[in-house]
Amino acid sequence: MTPRSIALLAALAAMAGLPACSSPQSEQAGSDGAETAQEPDGLAIETADVMEIDGVPIGSAPGTITLPPEARVAVTAPFPGAAVRVFVIEGQRVARGDPLALVRAAEPVQISGELARARSAERLAEARAKRLAQLAEEGIVAEARADEAQAEYEQARATRAEAARLAALGGIGPDGTMTLAAPIAGRVAHVGVETGGGVDGMGAPFVVEAEGAYQVELQLPERLAREVRPGMAVEVALPGADGEALSVGGRIIAVAPSIDPATRSVMARASIGDAPGVVAGRNVSVAIRGSGKGLAVPEHAVTRIAGKDHVFVREGEDWTARPVVVGATSGGLAIIAEGLEAGETVAASSVAELKAQGAE
Structure with missing residues (x-):
């Protein structure tokens, strides 16, 4: 045997005597931060600790x-008429004061005429009251006539003020058009009129939320x-x-x-x-x-077995199904009222597989 062959046999003998330098890891971190335990049967089970939380849901x-109630406002027309233009649709967002529709009515034209006549009558009554008051001071006429003229003037002024208030409703223009505007900012929840359709003074053609x-x-x-x-x-x-x-x-x-x-x-x-x-x-x-404290586990860690809630708890090298009482669920967590203690480890994945293994 050559010296080179003897050296090769010695190297192979030395390598055969070395122990194995790699083995499967028993635990590794999951992608979401949860610990993943590599089980002997090949299941990769994410685990979670039973944690204590404040402000436990009571149910x-x-x-x-x-x-x-105050968030819904109806928009009505002060006078009946016809919708010349409708500017919005249901679901549209509007700011306060945005136009909703343009309505033309006959009554505002009549009111405008009445307002003009009321203003003229007021000026006439005012001039007559002043003239008779001066004549009464000079003793030419009786004071009673001056008092009557003053009363007629007050009545004319009240009639003019009422006509002015009616004319001011709805932004009435000289041609009898009224602009219905949004009273608040929000969303148009209801449109009950179409262009060319009628608008009465009793219903609400628009509702803004x-x-x-x-x-x-x-x-x-x-x-x-x-x-x-x-x-x-x-x-x-x-x-x-x-x-x-x-x-x-x-x-x-x-x-x-x-x-x-x-x-x-x-x-x-x-x-x-x-x-x-x-x-x-x-x-x-x-x-x-x-206001109290309680225990919580991931909601998907809870499963139903024989009609009751269970979680799989690690006990040594085994997973044991343990019955629990779930008080409430919130934000992806199950609040445990009975059955667990803080710090225990539960299975947060592969719960269906563990459940199937337990049924075998």
Whole structure:
């Protein structure tokens, strides 16, 4: 055997005696910051610690987004007529004073004529009252005639003032046209007239809704009736554009004093701010927050097993399904009333696979 062959055999023997220098990692950080445990069966399970939070939701209730009573303003025409032009459509945003429609009516033309006649009669009555007052001072006529003339002048002035007020309504022009304007800034919620259509003085051809302030009408279950108070914080769950749930905060502003015997619920009202997805008439779920502390886990860590809520808790190297009582859900978290302790580790992913393994 050559010296080169002997050296090669010695090197191979030395490499065979070395221990393995790499092995699969048991844990690695997930992309969202959660720990991912590599299980023996190949499952990559993201974990989450049971955390303690403040302002625990004491419960959830269904609600409907509404506008405050003062947020809806009807726009009426002071005189019946015909719509010459309509400047807005439903849903359009308007500023205060923006024109909504131009209406022509016959009555304003008559009122303008009456105003002109009333002004002329007022000037005539004023001149007559002054003349008779001077004659009464000189003793030429009786004071009673001067008093009568003064009374006629006061009546003429009142008639002129009334005609002027009527003529000033709706920005009436000399041709009898009136401009209906938006009384507040907001959104045109209703347009009840078309160009060429009639407008009467009893109906409201336009309704404008103020934006920026909304309310939620709640139906509190009987168990929450004694706990909810004005001033408590609420969170309204809304669907986001990318599928992610959004939440809008607010406060309870009123709670009804009695329970509805038909529904066994209590009506309440909360104020919330404006946000994408906040639309009057939308049905939402509202979480009501108390002042205490509680425990929370990711909402998707909770699963139903045999009709009850469970989470998978790490116990040593195993995952154990443990029954829990969920008090409420809010902002992607499930508030746990019973069944867990702070600091315990639960499975935040692959819950369906763990559930299937447990059923085998």
